[in-house]
Amino acid sequence: MSAVVLRRIGYTVFMAVVLAFFAIPMLWLASAPFDSRPGVGLRWPDWTLDNVRSTFDHPYALGSLLNSLILCVLATAVTAVFATLAAYALSRTHIPGRDVLLYVLLLLSSVVTGTAAMVPIFIMMKQLGLINSYYGTALVMAAGMLPAAIFILKDFVDSVPRSYEESARVFGASPGQVLRHVVLPVARPGIATILVWSFVQAWGNFLLPFLLLRDVETQPGAVLLQTMRDEGGAANLTVIPVFSLLYSLPVIALYLFVSKRYGFRFHGGIKA
Protein backbone atom coordinates (compact mmCIF):
# COMPACT_ATOMS: atom_id res chain seq x y z
CA MET A 1 0.00 0.00 0.00
CA SER A 2 2.66 2.49 1.05
CA ALA A 3 4.73 1.48 -2.00
CA VAL A 4 1.85 2.53 -4.25
CA VAL A 5 1.47 5.85 -2.41
CA LEU A 6 5.21 6.46 -2.62
CA ARG A 7 5.19 5.71 -6.31
CA ARG A 8 2.31 8.08 -6.88
CA ILE A 9 4.02 10.83 -4.92
CA GLY A 10 7.24 10.26 -6.84
CA TYR A 11 5.38 10.35 -10.12
CA THR A 12 3.56 13.57 -9.21
CA VAL A 13 6.77 15.30 -8.12
CA PHE A 14 8.52 14.18 -11.29
CA MET A 15 5.68 15.50 -13.46
CA ALA A 16 5.67 18.79 -11.53
CA VAL A 17 9.40 19.27 -12.16
CA VAL A 18 9.04 18.49 -15.88
CA LEU A 19 6.07 20.85 -16.12
CA ALA A 20 7.93 23.61 -14.31
CA PHE A 21 10.92 23.15 -16.61
CA PHE A 22 8.78 23.98 -19.63
CA ALA A 23 6.36 26.39 -17.97
CA ILE A 24 8.79 28.74 -16.19
CA PRO A 25 10.29 30.29 -19.35
CA MET A 26 6.76 30.84 -20.67
CA LEU A 27 5.68 32.47 -17.43
CA TRP A 28 8.81 34.60 -17.47
CA LEU A 29 7.96 35.69 -20.99
CA ALA A 30 4.50 36.70 -19.81
CA SER A 31 5.55 38.50 -16.62
CA ALA A 32 9.06 39.96 -17.08
CA PRO A 33 8.10 42.42 -19.86
CA PHE A 34 5.68 44.15 -17.50
CA ASP A 35 7.84 44.13 -14.36
CA SER A 36 9.45 47.39 -13.18
CA ARG A 37 12.62 45.53 -12.17
CA PRO A 38 12.82 42.50 -14.48
CA GLY A 39 15.40 39.85 -13.59
CA VAL A 40 16.19 36.37 -14.77
CA GLY A 41 14.08 34.94 -11.97
CA LEU A 42 10.34 34.47 -11.92
CA ARG A 43 8.17 36.59 -9.65
CA TRP A 44 4.80 38.34 -9.59
CA PRO A 45 5.44 41.53 -11.62
CA ASP A 46 5.34 45.02 -10.26
CA TRP A 47 3.19 46.19 -13.19
CA THR A 48 4.56 48.88 -15.50
CA LEU A 49 4.76 49.65 -19.21
CA ASP A 50 8.17 51.37 -19.01
CA ASN A 51 9.95 48.40 -20.53
CA VAL A 52 7.64 48.47 -23.53
CA ARG A 53 8.37 52.16 -23.97
CA SER A 54 12.14 51.70 -23.78
CA THR A 55 11.98 48.79 -26.22
CA PHE A 56 10.04 50.89 -28.71
CA ASP A 57 12.67 53.59 -28.22
CA HIS A 58 15.49 51.14 -28.96
CA PRO A 59 17.03 52.26 -32.27
CA TYR A 60 17.02 48.82 -33.91
CA ALA A 61 14.44 46.68 -32.08
CA LEU A 62 11.37 47.29 -34.22
CA GLY A 63 13.41 47.55 -37.39
CA SER A 64 14.95 44.16 -36.74
CA LEU A 65 11.52 42.55 -36.43
CA LEU A 66 10.62 44.01 -39.81
CA ASN A 67 13.92 42.64 -41.16
CA SER A 68 12.98 39.22 -39.74
CA LEU A 69 9.62 39.43 -41.45
CA ILE A 70 11.07 40.35 -44.86
CA LEU A 71 13.71 37.65 -44.60
CA CYS A 72 11.22 34.97 -43.56
CA VAL A 73 8.58 35.87 -46.11
CA LEU A 74 11.19 35.73 -48.87
CA ALA A 75 12.73 32.45 -47.70
CA THR A 76 9.32 30.87 -47.07
CA ALA A 77 7.93 31.94 -50.43
CA VAL A 78 10.94 30.61 -52.32
CA THR A 79 10.82 27.33 -50.36
CA ALA A 80 7.08 26.80 -50.78
CA VAL A 81 6.95 27.59 -54.50
CA PHE A 82 9.96 25.53 -55.48
CA ALA A 83 9.18 22.67 -53.10
CA THR A 84 5.62 22.39 -54.47
CA LEU A 85 6.69 22.33 -58.09
CA ALA A 86 9.60 19.96 -57.45
CA ALA A 87 7.53 17.63 -55.26
CA TYR A 88 4.78 17.43 -57.87
CA ALA A 89 7.23 16.74 -60.68
CA LEU A 90 9.18 14.17 -58.66
CA SER A 91 6.01 12.45 -57.53
CA ARG A 92 4.50 12.12 -61.00
CA THR A 93 7.48 11.24 -63.17
CA HIS A 94 9.80 8.32 -62.96
CA ILE A 95 13.41 9.34 -63.21
CA PRO A 96 15.89 6.55 -62.58
CA GLY A 97 17.50 7.00 -59.17
CA ARG A 98 14.85 9.47 -58.01
CA ASP A 99 14.58 8.13 -54.48
CA VAL A 100 18.34 7.99 -54.03
CA LEU A 101 18.55 11.57 -55.27
CA LEU A 102 15.99 12.67 -52.69
CA TYR A 103 17.76 10.91 -49.83
CA VAL A 104 21.12 12.32 -50.84
CA LEU A 105 19.63 15.83 -51.05
CA LEU A 106 18.07 15.42 -47.64
CA LEU A 107 21.37 14.24 -46.21
CA LEU A 108 23.31 17.07 -47.81
CA SER A 109 20.83 19.74 -46.77
CA SER A 110 22.22 19.68 -43.26
CA VAL A 111 25.65 20.18 -44.80
CA VAL A 112 24.67 22.95 -47.23
CA THR A 113 23.60 25.34 -44.51
CA GLY A 114 25.35 23.54 -41.70
CA THR A 115 28.20 25.02 -39.70
CA ALA A 116 30.83 23.29 -41.81
CA ALA A 117 29.71 25.07 -44.98
CA MET A 118 29.66 28.54 -43.45
CA VAL A 119 33.11 29.64 -44.56
CA PRO A 120 32.64 28.67 -48.23
CA ILE A 121 29.14 30.15 -48.23
CA PHE A 122 30.44 33.38 -46.73
CA ILE A 123 33.24 33.63 -49.32
CA MET A 124 30.86 32.84 -52.15
CA MET A 125 28.33 35.42 -51.02
CA LYS A 126 31.08 37.99 -50.55
CA GLN A 127 32.33 37.41 -54.11
CA LEU A 128 28.78 37.68 -55.39
CA GLY A 129 28.35 40.92 -53.47
CA LEU A 130 25.40 39.52 -51.56
CA ILE A 131 26.60 40.30 -48.04
CA ASN A 132 24.03 42.50 -46.26
CA SER A 133 21.42 41.49 -48.85
CA TYR A 134 18.07 40.09 -47.73
CA TYR A 135 17.65 38.34 -51.06
CA GLY A 136 20.98 36.58 -50.87
CA THR A 137 20.44 35.50 -47.28
CA ALA A 138 16.89 34.38 -47.96
CA LEU A 139 18.08 32.32 -50.92
CA VAL A 140 20.71 30.53 -48.83
CA MET A 141 18.12 29.85 -46.12
CA ALA A 142 15.65 28.52 -48.71
CA ALA A 143 18.36 26.34 -50.23
CA GLY A 144 18.92 24.77 -46.86
CA MET A 145 15.22 24.12 -46.27
CA LEU A 146 14.29 22.95 -49.77
CA PRO A 147 15.44 19.32 -49.61
CA ALA A 148 13.47 18.59 -46.46
CA ALA A 149 10.47 20.52 -47.78
CA ILE A 150 10.54 18.63 -51.09
CA PHE A 151 10.86 15.36 -49.22
CA ILE A 152 7.86 16.06 -46.99
CA LEU A 153 5.71 17.44 -49.82
CA LYS A 154 6.56 14.65 -52.24
CA ASP A 155 5.31 12.15 -49.69
CA PHE A 156 2.15 14.17 -49.42
CA VAL A 157 1.62 14.49 -53.18
CA ASP A 158 2.28 10.75 -53.54
CA SER A 159 -0.80 10.13 -51.42
CA VAL A 160 -3.02 12.21 -53.70
CA PRO A 161 -4.69 9.84 -56.19
CA ARG A 162 -3.66 10.39 -59.78
CA SER A 163 -7.20 9.90 -60.99
CA TYR A 164 -7.99 13.52 -59.98
CA GLU A 165 -5.50 14.79 -62.51
CA GLU A 166 -6.40 12.21 -65.12
CA SER A 167 -10.04 13.10 -64.74
CA ALA A 168 -9.28 16.79 -65.28
CA ARG A 169 -7.15 15.92 -68.32
CA VAL A 170 -9.97 13.90 -69.88
CA PHE A 171 -12.24 16.92 -69.47
CA GLY A 172 -9.76 18.91 -71.49
CA ALA A 173 -7.78 20.75 -68.81
CA SER A 174 -4.31 21.97 -69.82
CA PRO A 175 -1.33 21.12 -67.57
CA GLY A 176 -1.57 24.61 -66.06
CA GLN A 177 -5.27 24.18 -65.37
CA VAL A 178 -4.68 20.75 -63.84
CA LEU A 179 -2.12 22.32 -61.50
CA ARG A 180 -4.27 25.33 -60.55
CA HIS A 181 -7.69 23.67 -60.38
CA VAL A 182 -6.81 20.30 -58.95
CA VAL A 183 -3.28 19.69 -57.69
CA LEU A 184 -2.76 22.88 -55.67
CA PRO A 185 -6.15 22.81 -53.91
CA VAL A 186 -5.88 19.13 -53.12
CA ALA A 187 -2.31 19.49 -51.85
CA ARG A 188 -3.19 22.64 -49.87
CA PRO A 189 -2.90 21.12 -46.37
CA GLY A 190 0.57 19.83 -47.30
CA ILE A 191 1.63 23.19 -48.68
CA ALA A 192 0.29 24.90 -45.53
CA THR A 193 2.41 22.59 -43.42
CA ILE A 194 5.49 23.52 -45.45
CA LEU A 195 4.67 27.24 -45.17
CA VAL A 196 4.49 27.10 -41.38
CA TRP A 197 7.47 24.83 -41.04
CA SER A 198 9.75 26.91 -43.25
CA PHE A 199 8.58 30.19 -41.70
CA VAL A 200 9.36 28.96 -38.19
CA GLN A 201 12.71 27.56 -39.34
CA ALA A 202 13.68 30.84 -40.99
CA TRP A 203 12.36 32.95 -38.08
CA GLY A 204 14.55 31.18 -35.58
CA ASN A 205 17.63 30.93 -37.79
CA PHE A 206 20.56 32.70 -36.13
CA LEU A 207 23.80 31.56 -37.73
CA LEU A 208 23.14 32.42 -41.38
CA PRO A 209 21.86 35.98 -40.92
CA PHE A 210 24.51 36.53 -38.23
CA LEU A 211 27.22 35.80 -40.83
CA LEU A 212 25.66 37.19 -43.98
CA LEU A 213 23.97 40.32 -42.63
CA ARG A 214 26.85 42.28 -41.10
CA ASP A 215 25.17 45.67 -40.92
CA VAL A 216 23.14 46.15 -37.74
CA GLU A 217 20.49 47.97 -39.82
CA THR A 218 19.79 44.77 -41.74
CA GLN A 219 19.93 42.28 -38.88
CA PRO A 220 16.83 40.28 -38.04
CA GLY A 221 15.47 39.81 -34.51
CA ALA A 222 17.27 36.55 -33.84
CA VAL A 223 20.65 38.23 -34.39
CA LEU A 224 19.82 41.52 -32.70
CA LEU A 225 18.72 39.76 -29.52
CA GLN A 226 22.28 38.76 -28.63
CA THR A 227 23.58 42.33 -29.11
CA MET A 228 21.18 43.77 -26.54
CA ARG A 229 23.58 44.62 -23.76
CA ASP A 230 24.08 47.63 -21.58
CA GLU A 231 27.34 49.59 -21.35
CA GLY A 232 28.79 47.15 -18.84
CA GLY A 233 28.22 44.17 -21.16
CA ALA A 234 25.45 42.63 -19.08
CA ALA A 235 22.19 41.60 -20.71
CA ASN A 236 19.83 44.54 -21.09
CA LEU A 237 16.90 43.23 -19.10
CA THR A 238 14.62 46.18 -19.71
CA VAL A 239 14.56 45.55 -23.45
CA ILE A 240 15.11 41.79 -23.82
CA PRO A 241 11.83 40.58 -22.18
CA VAL A 242 9.57 42.83 -24.26
CA PHE A 243 11.59 42.14 -27.37
CA SER A 244 11.39 38.38 -26.77
CA LEU A 245 7.65 38.63 -26.39
CA LEU A 246 7.28 40.62 -29.61
CA TYR A 247 9.65 38.23 -31.33
CA SER A 248 7.54 35.18 -30.46
CA LEU A 249 4.18 36.71 -31.44
CA PRO A 250 4.34 36.22 -35.25
CA VAL A 251 5.03 32.51 -34.89
CA ILE A 252 2.13 32.06 -32.47
CA ALA A 253 -0.14 34.12 -34.74
CA LEU A 254 0.87 32.09 -37.79
CA TYR A 255 0.29 28.84 -36.00
CA LEU A 256 -3.18 29.90 -34.82
CA PHE A 257 -4.13 31.16 -38.28
CA VAL A 258 -3.05 28.04 -40.12
CA SER A 259 -4.50 25.74 -37.52
CA LYS A 260 -7.86 27.51 -37.78
CA ARG A 261 -7.79 27.70 -41.55
CA TYR A 262 -6.45 24.27 -42.38
CA GLY A 263 -6.57 22.42 -39.09
CA PHE A 264 -3.40 20.52 -40.09
CA ARG A 265 -5.80 17.78 -41.04
CA PHE A 266 -4.84 14.77 -42.99
CA HIS A 267 -6.52 14.10 -46.32
CA GLY A 268 -5.89 10.44 -46.79
CA GLY A 269 -7.04 7.96 -49.36
CA ILE A 270 -9.07 6.04 -46.84
CA LYS A 271 -12.66 5.58 -47.91
CA ALA A 272 -14.92 7.16 -45.34
Add this chain to the structure above:
Amino acid sequence: MAEIVLTGLSTVYPNGVRAVDALDATIADGEFFALLGPSGCGKTTLLRTIAGLEPASAGTVSIGGRDVTGMEPGRRRVAMVFQDYALFPHMTVAENIAYPLRVRRAPKSQQREVAERTAGDLGLAGLLERRPGQLSGGQQQRVALARAMAMEADVLLLDEPLSNLDARLRLEARTFLKRLQRELGMTTVFVTHDQAEALALADRIAVMEAGQIRQVGSPRTVFQHPNSTFVANFIGSTPMNLLPGEVRSGTVQVAGAKLAEADLPDGTPLVVGIRPEYLHLGDDGIPGTVSIVENLGISSLVTLECADGTLVGVTVPEHEEPRVGARFGAAPHPGRLLLYGEDGNLMP
Protein backbone atom coordinates in the same frame (compact mmCIF):
# COMPACT_ATOMS: atom_id res chain seq x y z
CA MET B 1 -21.91 9.02 -85.37
CA ALA B 2 -19.34 8.04 -82.78
CA GLU B 3 -18.18 4.61 -83.69
CA ILE B 4 -14.96 3.45 -82.04
CA VAL B 5 -12.57 1.49 -84.25
CA LEU B 6 -9.43 -0.08 -82.81
CA THR B 7 -6.94 -1.53 -85.28
CA GLY B 8 -3.86 -3.50 -84.31
CA LEU B 9 -3.83 -1.62 -81.00
CA SER B 10 -0.98 -2.44 -78.59
CA THR B 11 -0.09 -0.80 -75.31
CA VAL B 12 3.25 -1.77 -73.86
CA TYR B 13 4.32 -0.45 -70.47
CA PRO B 14 7.89 0.79 -69.96
CA ASN B 15 8.63 -2.38 -67.98
CA GLY B 16 7.88 -4.44 -71.07
CA VAL B 17 4.44 -5.74 -70.11
CA ARG B 18 2.18 -5.97 -73.17
CA ALA B 19 -1.09 -5.00 -71.50
CA VAL B 20 -2.94 -4.69 -74.81
CA ASP B 21 -1.64 -6.87 -77.61
CA ALA B 22 -2.43 -6.20 -81.31
CA LEU B 23 -6.13 -5.85 -80.68
CA ASP B 24 -8.82 -5.17 -83.26
CA ALA B 25 -12.37 -4.19 -82.37
CA THR B 26 -15.24 -2.08 -83.63
CA ILE B 27 -17.75 -0.60 -81.21
CA ALA B 28 -20.89 0.60 -82.95
CA ASP B 29 -22.46 4.02 -82.41
CA GLY B 30 -24.77 4.05 -79.41
CA GLU B 31 -23.67 0.62 -78.29
CA PHE B 32 -23.26 -0.37 -74.63
CA PHE B 33 -20.05 -2.36 -74.81
CA ALA B 34 -18.45 -4.36 -71.99
CA LEU B 35 -14.79 -5.25 -71.60
CA LEU B 36 -14.83 -8.30 -69.39
CA GLY B 37 -11.93 -10.30 -68.05
CA PRO B 38 -10.00 -11.40 -65.00
CA SER B 39 -7.74 -8.87 -63.26
CA GLY B 40 -4.56 -8.19 -65.18
CA CYS B 41 -6.08 -9.05 -68.57
CA GLY B 42 -5.53 -5.51 -69.88
CA LYS B 43 -9.14 -4.34 -69.92
CA THR B 44 -8.53 -1.19 -67.88
CA THR B 45 -5.40 -0.41 -69.92
CA LEU B 46 -7.46 -0.74 -73.10
CA LEU B 47 -10.03 1.71 -71.71
CA ARG B 48 -7.28 4.13 -70.68
CA THR B 49 -5.71 3.83 -74.14
CA ILE B 50 -9.05 4.75 -75.73
CA ALA B 51 -9.22 7.73 -73.36
CA GLY B 52 -5.66 8.71 -74.22
CA LEU B 53 -4.31 8.34 -70.69
CA GLU B 54 -1.94 5.60 -71.85
CA PRO B 55 -0.09 6.10 -75.12
CA ALA B 56 -0.68 3.43 -77.76
CA SER B 57 2.55 1.64 -78.68
CA ALA B 58 1.20 0.49 -82.03
CA GLY B 59 -2.03 0.58 -83.98
CA THR B 60 -4.73 3.23 -84.11
CA VAL B 61 -7.79 4.39 -82.20
CA SER B 62 -10.44 6.21 -84.16
CA ILE B 63 -13.58 7.75 -82.73
CA GLY B 64 -16.40 8.85 -85.03
CA GLY B 65 -14.12 8.57 -88.04
CA ARG B 66 -11.36 10.75 -86.53
CA ASP B 67 -7.98 9.18 -85.86
CA VAL B 68 -7.32 10.17 -82.24
CA THR B 69 -4.31 7.90 -81.59
CA GLY B 70 -1.81 10.69 -80.88
CA MET B 71 -4.32 13.16 -79.49
CA GLU B 72 -4.40 14.58 -75.96
CA PRO B 73 -7.19 13.05 -73.81
CA GLY B 74 -8.99 16.40 -73.60
CA ARG B 75 -9.36 16.72 -77.37
CA ARG B 76 -10.85 13.28 -78.03
CA ARG B 77 -14.40 14.19 -76.99
CA VAL B 78 -14.37 11.29 -74.58
CA ALA B 79 -15.83 11.43 -71.08
CA MET B 80 -14.65 9.03 -68.43
CA VAL B 81 -15.90 7.97 -65.02
CA PHE B 82 -13.11 6.56 -62.89
CA GLN B 83 -13.40 3.60 -60.57
CA ASP B 84 -12.93 5.88 -57.53
CA TYR B 85 -15.06 8.58 -59.29
CA ALA B 86 -12.23 11.13 -58.82
CA LEU B 87 -14.64 13.85 -57.69
CA PHE B 88 -12.63 16.92 -56.75
CA PRO B 89 -12.89 17.03 -52.94
CA HIS B 90 -12.47 20.81 -52.69
CA MET B 91 -15.32 21.61 -55.09
CA THR B 92 -19.06 21.45 -54.48
CA VAL B 93 -21.28 19.09 -56.45
CA ALA B 94 -22.27 21.97 -58.76
CA GLU B 95 -18.62 22.93 -59.35
CA ASN B 96 -17.72 19.32 -60.00
CA ILE B 97 -20.48 18.84 -62.56
CA ALA B 98 -19.68 22.14 -64.30
CA TYR B 99 -15.93 21.44 -64.36
CA PRO B 100 -15.79 20.45 -68.07
CA LEU B 101 -17.38 23.83 -68.86
CA ARG B 102 -15.02 25.71 -66.55
CA VAL B 103 -12.09 24.21 -68.43
CA ARG B 104 -13.58 25.60 -71.66
CA ARG B 105 -14.02 28.98 -69.92
CA ALA B 106 -17.77 28.95 -70.37
CA PRO B 107 -19.56 31.83 -68.63
CA LYS B 108 -20.45 31.29 -64.96
CA SER B 109 -24.19 31.51 -65.67
CA GLN B 110 -23.97 28.75 -68.26
CA GLN B 111 -21.93 26.59 -65.88
CA ARG B 112 -24.58 27.00 -63.22
CA GLU B 113 -27.39 26.26 -65.65
CA VAL B 114 -25.78 23.06 -66.97
CA ALA B 115 -24.98 21.90 -63.43
CA GLU B 116 -28.58 22.45 -62.33
CA ARG B 117 -30.09 20.77 -65.37
CA THR B 118 -27.77 17.73 -65.29
CA ALA B 119 -28.11 17.34 -61.55
CA GLY B 120 -31.87 17.51 -61.92
CA ASP B 121 -31.83 14.77 -64.55
CA LEU B 122 -29.89 12.48 -62.25
CA GLY B 123 -31.87 13.16 -59.07
CA LEU B 124 -29.16 15.29 -57.44
CA ALA B 125 -31.13 18.54 -57.35
CA GLY B 126 -30.94 19.13 -53.59
CA LEU B 127 -27.26 18.31 -53.30
CA LEU B 128 -25.65 21.00 -55.45
CA GLU B 129 -23.91 22.82 -52.59
CA ARG B 130 -22.58 19.71 -50.86
CA ARG B 131 -19.02 18.47 -51.04
CA PRO B 132 -18.31 14.99 -52.41
CA GLY B 133 -17.27 13.86 -48.92
CA GLN B 134 -20.80 14.50 -47.66
CA LEU B 135 -22.46 12.20 -50.22
CA SER B 136 -23.23 8.49 -50.17
CA GLY B 137 -21.50 6.13 -52.58
CA GLY B 138 -24.47 6.02 -54.94
CA GLN B 139 -24.77 9.81 -54.97
CA GLN B 140 -21.06 10.18 -55.65
CA GLN B 141 -21.40 7.88 -58.61
CA ARG B 142 -24.27 9.91 -60.00
CA VAL B 143 -22.26 13.13 -59.60
CA ALA B 144 -19.42 11.49 -61.53
CA LEU B 145 -21.89 10.49 -64.25
CA ALA B 146 -23.40 13.98 -64.29
CA ARG B 147 -19.95 15.50 -64.71
CA ALA B 148 -19.25 13.14 -67.62
CA MET B 149 -22.62 14.05 -69.19
CA ALA B 150 -21.98 17.78 -68.80
CA MET B 151 -18.98 17.37 -71.07
CA GLU B 152 -21.31 16.44 -73.97
CA ALA B 153 -18.73 14.03 -75.32
CA ASP B 154 -19.20 11.50 -78.11
CA VAL B 155 -18.14 8.52 -76.05
CA LEU B 156 -18.56 7.58 -72.39
CA LEU B 157 -16.00 5.34 -70.72
CA LEU B 158 -16.73 3.72 -67.37
CA ASP B 159 -14.03 2.01 -65.34
CA GLU B 160 -15.58 -0.61 -63.03
CA PRO B 161 -18.66 1.58 -62.52
CA LEU B 162 -20.33 -0.59 -59.89
CA SER B 163 -17.39 -1.98 -57.94
CA ASN B 164 -17.39 0.73 -55.24
CA LEU B 165 -21.02 0.23 -54.28
CA ASP B 166 -22.40 -2.24 -51.78
CA ALA B 167 -24.32 -5.26 -53.04
CA ARG B 168 -27.87 -3.94 -52.81
CA LEU B 169 -27.05 -0.53 -54.21
CA ARG B 170 -25.19 -2.20 -57.03
CA LEU B 171 -28.37 -3.74 -58.44
CA GLU B 172 -30.16 -0.40 -58.25
CA ALA B 173 -27.26 1.41 -59.90
CA ARG B 174 -27.12 -1.25 -62.61
CA THR B 175 -30.71 -0.65 -63.64
CA PHE B 176 -30.17 3.11 -63.43
CA LEU B 177 -27.06 2.91 -65.58
CA LYS B 178 -28.75 0.82 -68.23
CA ARG B 179 -31.70 3.21 -68.45
CA LEU B 180 -29.40 6.25 -68.55
CA GLN B 181 -27.33 4.77 -71.36
CA ARG B 182 -30.47 3.97 -73.34
CA GLU B 183 -31.83 7.50 -72.90
CA LEU B 184 -28.54 9.17 -73.82
CA GLY B 185 -27.94 6.82 -76.73
CA MET B 186 -24.24 7.46 -76.23
CA THR B 187 -21.54 5.00 -77.28
CA THR B 188 -20.47 3.59 -73.92
CA VAL B 189 -17.60 1.29 -73.07
CA PHE B 190 -17.31 -0.13 -69.59
CA VAL B 191 -14.81 -2.33 -67.86
CA THR B 192 -15.79 -5.03 -65.41
CA HIS B 193 -14.49 -8.24 -63.94
CA ASP B 194 -18.00 -9.31 -62.94
CA GLN B 195 -19.57 -11.47 -65.65
CA ALA B 196 -23.09 -10.98 -64.23
CA GLU B 197 -22.68 -7.21 -64.57
CA ALA B 198 -21.51 -7.55 -68.17
CA LEU B 199 -24.35 -9.90 -69.08
CA ALA B 200 -26.94 -7.63 -67.48
CA LEU B 201 -25.77 -4.29 -68.91
CA ALA B 202 -24.05 -4.74 -72.21
CA ASP B 203 -25.34 -4.95 -75.76
CA ARG B 204 -22.12 -6.73 -76.63
CA ILE B 205 -19.36 -8.18 -74.49
CA ALA B 206 -15.69 -8.59 -75.30
CA VAL B 207 -14.07 -11.23 -73.13
CA MET B 208 -10.37 -10.46 -72.70
CA GLU B 209 -7.37 -12.52 -71.70
CA ALA B 210 -3.70 -11.54 -71.80
CA GLY B 211 -4.25 -8.32 -73.71
CA GLN B 212 -6.35 -9.89 -76.41
CA ILE B 213 -10.05 -10.33 -77.06
CA ARG B 214 -11.04 -13.99 -76.85
CA GLN B 215 -14.64 -13.53 -77.93
CA VAL B 216 -16.99 -10.69 -78.85
CA GLY B 217 -20.71 -11.17 -78.95
CA SER B 218 -24.07 -10.45 -77.45
CA PRO B 219 -24.57 -11.61 -73.86
CA ARG B 220 -26.68 -14.48 -75.20
CA THR B 221 -23.99 -15.66 -77.62
CA VAL B 222 -21.23 -15.41 -75.06
CA PHE B 223 -23.31 -17.23 -72.48
CA GLN B 224 -24.67 -19.99 -74.72
CA HIS B 225 -21.82 -20.47 -77.17
CA PRO B 226 -18.53 -19.58 -75.56
CA ASN B 227 -15.92 -20.14 -78.27
CA SER B 228 -13.23 -21.41 -75.92
CA THR B 229 -12.95 -23.13 -72.57
CA PHE B 230 -11.51 -19.86 -71.15
CA VAL B 231 -14.67 -17.93 -71.98
CA ALA B 232 -16.82 -20.89 -70.92
CA ASN B 233 -15.11 -20.91 -67.55
CA PHE B 234 -15.41 -17.17 -67.07
CA ILE B 235 -19.05 -16.59 -67.99
CA GLY B 236 -21.89 -17.85 -65.81
CA SER B 237 -22.47 -17.56 -62.10
CA THR B 238 -22.11 -21.33 -61.70
CA PRO B 239 -19.08 -22.52 -63.65
CA MET B 240 -19.67 -24.56 -66.79
CA ASN B 241 -18.91 -28.29 -66.60
CA LEU B 242 -15.85 -28.98 -68.73
CA LEU B 243 -15.58 -32.76 -68.84
CA PRO B 244 -12.91 -34.86 -70.51
CA GLY B 245 -14.51 -36.97 -73.24
CA GLU B 246 -13.67 -38.94 -76.32
CA VAL B 247 -15.23 -40.10 -79.56
CA ARG B 248 -16.10 -43.78 -79.92
CA SER B 249 -17.85 -45.16 -82.99
CA GLY B 250 -19.38 -41.82 -83.90
CA THR B 251 -20.64 -40.85 -80.45
CA VAL B 252 -19.24 -38.52 -77.81
CA GLN B 253 -18.70 -40.31 -74.54
CA VAL B 254 -18.12 -38.88 -71.09
CA ALA B 255 -17.43 -41.16 -68.13
CA GLY B 256 -18.85 -44.07 -70.12
CA ALA B 257 -22.11 -42.36 -71.09
CA LYS B 258 -23.03 -41.71 -74.71
CA LEU B 259 -24.10 -38.09 -74.99
CA ALA B 260 -24.31 -37.11 -78.66
CA GLU B 261 -23.55 -38.08 -82.22
CA ALA B 262 -20.35 -36.65 -83.65
CA ASP B 263 -18.86 -36.85 -87.08
CA LEU B 264 -15.32 -37.26 -85.81
CA PRO B 265 -12.70 -39.99 -86.04
CA ASP B 266 -12.58 -42.48 -83.18
CA GLY B 267 -10.30 -41.68 -80.28
CA THR B 268 -10.42 -37.89 -80.79
CA PRO B 269 -9.87 -36.40 -77.31
CA LEU B 270 -12.13 -33.50 -76.52
CA VAL B 271 -13.59 -31.41 -73.74
CA VAL B 272 -17.35 -31.48 -73.40
CA GLY B 273 -18.85 -28.26 -72.12
CA ILE B 274 -22.32 -28.14 -70.62
CA ARG B 275 -23.79 -25.60 -68.22
CA PRO B 276 -25.27 -26.95 -64.98
CA GLU B 277 -28.48 -25.12 -65.94
CA TYR B 278 -28.71 -27.22 -69.14
CA LEU B 279 -28.48 -30.59 -67.37
CA HIS B 280 -31.27 -32.44 -65.61
CA LEU B 281 -31.20 -35.38 -63.23
CA GLY B 282 -32.79 -38.62 -64.39
CA ASP B 283 -32.05 -42.22 -65.25
CA ASP B 284 -30.04 -41.51 -68.42
CA GLY B 285 -26.93 -39.46 -68.98
CA ILE B 286 -23.68 -39.32 -67.09
CA PRO B 287 -24.07 -41.65 -64.09
CA GLY B 288 -22.88 -40.56 -60.66
CA THR B 289 -23.56 -40.29 -56.95
CA VAL B 290 -24.87 -37.09 -55.39
CA SER B 291 -22.01 -35.80 -53.22
CA ILE B 292 -22.86 -32.15 -52.47
CA VAL B 293 -26.05 -30.05 -52.64
CA GLU B 294 -25.58 -26.26 -52.51
CA ASN B 295 -28.63 -24.07 -52.05
CA LEU B 296 -28.68 -21.11 -54.49
CA GLY B 297 -32.08 -19.78 -53.39
CA ILE B 298 -34.51 -20.51 -56.20
CA SER B 299 -32.44 -23.51 -57.31
CA SER B 300 -29.76 -25.80 -55.96
CA LEU B 301 -26.44 -26.83 -57.40
CA VAL B 302 -25.99 -30.60 -57.15
CA THR B 303 -22.54 -32.10 -57.60
CA LEU B 304 -22.49 -35.65 -58.98
CA GLU B 305 -19.37 -37.72 -58.52
CA CYS B 306 -18.81 -40.24 -61.33
CA ALA B 307 -17.09 -43.59 -60.95
CA ASP B 308 -13.84 -42.24 -62.47
CA GLY B 309 -13.80 -39.22 -60.11
CA THR B 310 -15.20 -36.67 -62.60
CA LEU B 311 -17.39 -34.06 -60.92
CA VAL B 312 -20.52 -32.84 -62.73
CA GLY B 313 -22.57 -29.86 -61.59
CA VAL B 314 -26.32 -29.92 -62.19
CA THR B 315 -28.82 -27.19 -61.32
CA VAL B 316 -32.16 -28.45 -60.03
CA PRO B 317 -35.29 -26.41 -59.21
CA GLU B 318 -36.29 -25.91 -55.57
CA HIS B 319 -38.09 -28.82 -53.87
CA GLU B 320 -36.45 -31.27 -56.29
CA GLU B 321 -33.14 -31.58 -54.44
CA PRO B 322 -31.94 -35.20 -54.33
CA ARG B 323 -30.60 -36.82 -51.19
CA VAL B 324 -26.83 -36.99 -50.78
CA GLY B 325 -25.63 -40.47 -51.72
CA ALA B 326 -28.44 -41.16 -54.21
CA ARG B 327 -27.46 -42.36 -57.70
CA PHE B 328 -28.60 -40.36 -60.74
CA GLY B 329 -27.71 -39.67 -64.32
CA ALA B 330 -27.12 -36.15 -65.62
CA ALA B 331 -28.63 -35.75 -69.09
CA PRO B 332 -28.05 -32.64 -71.24
CA HIS B 333 -30.92 -30.67 -72.74
CA PRO B 334 -30.96 -31.19 -76.50
CA GLY B 335 -28.65 -28.95 -78.47
CA ARG B 336 -26.84 -27.55 -75.40
CA LEU B 337 -23.72 -29.66 -75.60
CA LEU B 338 -20.55 -27.83 -76.66
CA LEU B 339 -17.47 -29.67 -77.90
CA TYR B 340 -14.01 -28.17 -77.44
CA GLY B 341 -10.85 -29.49 -78.98
CA GLU B 342 -7.65 -30.14 -77.10
CA ASP B 343 -6.54 -26.56 -77.81
CA GLY B 344 -9.57 -25.30 -75.87
CA ASN B 345 -11.37 -23.88 -78.91
CA LEU B 346 -14.96 -24.64 -79.86
CA MET B 347 -15.29 -27.28 -82.57
CA PRO B 348 -17.35 -26.27 -85.58
